[in-house]
Amino acid sequence: MARDDRFDLSVTKKNMEYAAEVAKDKRLTGDRYKLSVIDPEYGDGKGNSHGRYDTPRTPLEFNIEEIKNFKYDMDHCIKCKGCYWVEHTYNPGVKFNVRCPSNLWNDFDAFGAMGKMRIGLGVIDGSLEWSPTLLQVLYACPLCGACDVACKRNLDLEIELSLESLRVKAVQDGVAPLPAHKTAVDKIIETGNIYGEKSDRKAWAKDVKVAAKADTLYYVGDNTSYKNPQIAQATATILNKLGIDFMLLDDEKNDGNVVFSIGMVDLARKIAKENIEAIKATGAKRVVVSDAEAYRVMKVDYPKLLNIATADLGFEVVHILEIAAQAIEDGTLVLTTPVDTRMAYHDASSVSRLCDDWTPYKGERGWMGMIYPGQRRRRGREGLYAQARTIMAAVPGADNTEFIRIRENTFDICAGRGTDIAFPALTKFATSHRLDEAKECGIETIVSADPQCRDAFNAYKDPKDGIEAIDITELIVKAL
Ligand code: SF4
Numbered sequence: 001m002a003r004d005d006r007f008d009l010s011v012t013k014k015n016m017e018y019a020a021e022v023a024k025d026k027r028l029t030g031d032r033y034k035l036s037v038i039d040p041e042y043g044d045g046k047g048n049s050h051g052r053y054d055t056p057r058t059p060l061e062f063n064i065e066e067i068k069n070f071k072y073d074m075d076h077c078i079k080c081k082g083c084y085w086v087e088h089t090y091n092p093g094v095k096f097n098v099r100c101p102s103n104l105w106n107d108f109d110a111f112g113a114m115g116k117m118r119i120g121l122g123v124i125d126g127s128l129e130w131s132p133t134l135l136q137v138l139y140a141c142p143l144c145g146a147c148d149v150a151c152k153r154n155l156d157l158e159i160e161l162s163l164e165s166l167r168v169k170a171v172q173d174g175v176a177p178l179p180a181h182k183t184a185v186d187k188i189i190e191t192g193n194i195y196g197e198k199s200d201r202k203a204w205a206k207d208v209k210v211a212a213k214a215d216t217l218y219y220v221g222d223n224t225s226y227k228n229p230q231i232a233q234a235t236a237t238i239l240n241k242l243g244i245d246f247m248l249l250d251d252e253k254n255d256g257n258v259v260f261s262i263g264m265v266d267l268a269r270k271i272a273k274e275n276i277e278a279i280k281a282t283g284a285k286r287v288v289v290s291d292a293e294a295y296r297v298m299k300v301d302y303p304k305l306l307n308i309a310t311a312d313l314g315f316e317v318v319h320i321l322e323i324a325a326q327a328i329e330d331g332t333l334v335l336t337t338p339v340d341t342r343m344a345y346h347d348a349s350s351v352s353r354l355c356d357d358w359t360p361y362k363g364e365r366g367w368m369g370m371i372y373p374g375q376r377r378r379r380g381r382e383g384l385y386a387q388a389r390t391i392m393a394a395v396p397g398a399d400n401t402e403f404i405r406i407r408e409n410t411f412d413i414c415a416g417r418g419t420d421i422a423f424p425a426l427t428k429f430a431t432s433h434r435l436d437e438a439k440e441c442g443i444e445t446i447v448s449a450d451p452q453c454r455d456a457f458n459a460y461k462d463p464k465d466g467i468e469a470i471d472i473t474e475l476i477v478k479a480l
């Protein structure tokens, strides 16, 4: 249409005449234009629907234990690299605008989700053989979910589940776990914790009130029990202060996070069942965690392994963040001691974009990849984003700021899900990159709800930068 035609009503009239002609088409009946692509009457006029629109439906299940369930997702990656960059509508500049730590560490596209989707296709059709390099590409990735939430902004492809299914396939084919992961798993089997520690797991529980029986159970986790006992003490102090009685498991064991993340689903399922049984045996209605990875694995991966919904676990899983933020909003937790620092919250993937509830899905896929029945996709929007910020806003004296990459667009530092165990160089690289971002933003204190992140920041920080990382529970206790 020529520019001046915009005001020529005869053009509108011509369009209406054309539409009327279209409407006379015998294939289109009734009193409205039935051009909807799912209209069964749109066919050859003899009751046969148009072939393009009635692609036979095929069974579909979001089950990571059969990689072929994700062939469609792998096949429909358009290599747009949306899983690499954070869109400019969210972030300014390009210096801190990459969302995939794995692909930032190694520029070959294989390290990004788009490469791994093609690897998956090669594994499925047998054209690609397992090799040490292939396994490195697959496992040098924290399964952080950045690619998944980004891809789902344009295409409803299940990228995170595809990545998980690739690891399960590597284990099924006998080429994984990697040696470093195998050592960690052996320690878990032998001692019940990933460090192979034989000392008292509850040594931290001094000077705090622990109930023999309560509705709330505090699951502490390996890292907090052995490496960061002050986080367990801070969590217990907060619960005591709020008058929330809590108990501990008599014989707490590893949560199965790394075992699941490296694709050893049979062992992970055994751990999940044992932990769920142990929790249910206490009669607890609510499990409180202070470890981000325990939060994700219990809330999302236990149900995934057991083919049930998060709501059917039999107890609620909450992070201490949620309890503290609610108490601040209710006025039952008041922070009074000034903390003079410029601080920002680091959204750890395992309490943020990976934490939408899990619901099993079994259905069919049809035309244009549509699934029947429809399902509410997990887009990473239901994680714990607001809670830490509510808590930090209540700390007197603090100057709160933000990283450049926040919320669903956070940058994972590769400190968890077993990445640090097999690829410490990647953890160091990603953490140093995030520390550079902190420096750029003038952040003095990085607040985290993931003890693994706290440890990595403090391990790789440059003392000259004057940046320190603390857990959100430590911050709360400091500000009481
Ligand atoms: S995985 Fe998704 S976002 Fe990434 S390149 Fe493929 S289609 Fe694009």
Ligand code: SF4
Residues within 6 Å of the ligand: 083, 099, 100, 101, 102, 103, 111, 112, 113, 141, 142, 143, 144, 145, 146, 147, 148, 163, 412
């Ligand atoms: S899970 Fe994270 S690190 Fe792995 S490919 Fe996706 S964005 Fe990259």
